[in-house]
Amino acid sequence: MSVGLLAVVDDILSAAMRASAKTAGVVIDDAAVTPQYVQGLTPARELPVVWKIALGSIINKYVIIIPIALLLTAFAPWVLPFLLIIGGGFLCFEGAEKVLEWFGAHHEERDDDAPRDEKKLVFGAVRTDLILSTEIMLIALTSLDPGFGIWMTLGALLVIGLAMTVVVYGAVALLVKIDDIGLRFMKSPSRGVRRFGARVVASMPTVFRVISVVGTVAMLWVGGHLVLQNLAETFWHGPYDVVHLVTHAIEAAGPVVVWIVETAMSAVFGLALGLIIVAVVTGIQRVLRRGAPAAH
Numbered sequence: 001m002s003v004g005l006l007a008v009v010d011d012i013l014s015a016a017m018r019a020s021a022k023t024a025g026v027v028i029d030d031a032a033v034t035p036q037y038v039q040g041l042t043p044a045r046e047l048p049v050v051w052k053i054a055l056g057s058i059i060n061k062y063v064i065i066i067p068i069a070l071l072l073t074a075f076a077p078w079v080l081p082f083l084l085i086i087g088g089g090f091l092c093f094e095g096a097e098k099v100l101e102w103f104g105a106h107h108e109e110r111d112d113d114a115p116r117d118e119k120k121l122v123f124g125a126v127r128t129d130l131i132l133s134t135e136i137m138l139i140a141l142t143s144l145d146p147g148f149g150i151w152m153t154l155g156a157l158l159v160i161g162l163a164m165t166v167v168v169y170g171a172v173a174l175l176v177k178i179d180d181i182g183l184r185f186m187k188s189p190s191r192g193v194r195r196f197g198a199r200v201v202a203s204m205p206t207v208f209r210v211i212s213v214v215g216t217v218a219m220l221w222v223g224g225h226l227v228l229q230n231l232a233e234t235f236w237h238g239p240y241d242v243v244h245l246v247t248h249a250i251e252a253a254g255p256v257v258v259w260i261v262e263t264a265m266s267a268v269f270g271l272a273l274g275l276i277i278v279a280v281v282t283g284i285q286r287v288l289r290r291g292a293p294a295a296h
Contacts, residue, residue, distance in 0.1 A: 034172045035211050037125040041118075046176045049118060054169035056126030057133060061161035064130065065137045070154065073141065080138065081230040087131040088226025088270075089277060094128060095219035096274025098212075128219075135226060136164055175211065179204040221263050224270025239269060 034053065038046050072079050140160045144153055178200060185197025232240035243265045247258050 034125060034129070034168065035175050035208065035215070037121055038172075038176050041121075043180060045118065047173060049122060050169055050173050050176060052118075052122045053125045053129065053172075054165055056122065057129045057165050057169065058161070060126065060130045060133050061137060061165065062158070065134050066154070066157050066161065069134075069137060069141055069157075070150070074150075081233045084135070084138070084226050084230045085234070087134055088223040088230065089273065091128070091131055091219045091223030092227065092270040092274035093223075093277040093281070094274075095216050095223060096271055096278050098216040098219070099271060099274075100278065132222065133161075133164075135222065137161060175207075178207075217267055220270035220274065221267040222270075224266035224268070224273065225263075227273060228266060228269060243269075 034050075037053065038049050041049060069080075072083075137157060137160070140157060141153070144156055148156070182197045182200030182204070185193050185200065188194055188197065228240045228243060231237075243262060246265065247262050250258060250261060
């Protein structure tokens, strides 16, 4: 009995590892997107907020994504591409808003010097995580053997969900506390260690700016890729065929160049779609404000 159980566990872990490898790109994106949500917090609140977001990510995966994905895969697999199009469109919208903010166009008024609302911050991060985690889990699900069985599939998805959450938010926790590590190095009796600590602390503002840019590009890339791929699987092949045509034409340059070009095209498409969605949302909000009765 114990031998059979160990064999099942081994099969689940092996399948989970193989499937997890195919989600690496989205996992990196998730880790790049999340640190920007804790910028501006006091150092004492950084890790507690990361923990809250990580807990929200586990709830996303275990309570929402995995049960719905298994049910839809069994009874209505045709719905999944449409859900991914909606999720991808939302990521494009968020990414486009951040790009507009770089140029001083804020979607809503806010005071950058004011303390950040932790509840709104965590809600926004968990909402974005829901979409990124959905892609991670769906990629993992499609990578598993179709003959694996419902319980083995469930076990593998639970392992993948936990492992990906630990990897992503462990990396995020390390990133947001690197400056504290640098400060401790600065108190070392060794002059070389103190210098290294000072360089770490001085470099962190630049590191977080780079992470913010990478996270925004990641949103646009993942969102654009989701929309392109799932549009092609549903009712419009045009945009995906253009990307395929371009990447096919440069295959001789090697897989790295093909990946870079495909990623760039997905991000540009995501930005264009996101800007359209921002314009539509902004227009609707203006119409609603005009139609709303004036406050007395």
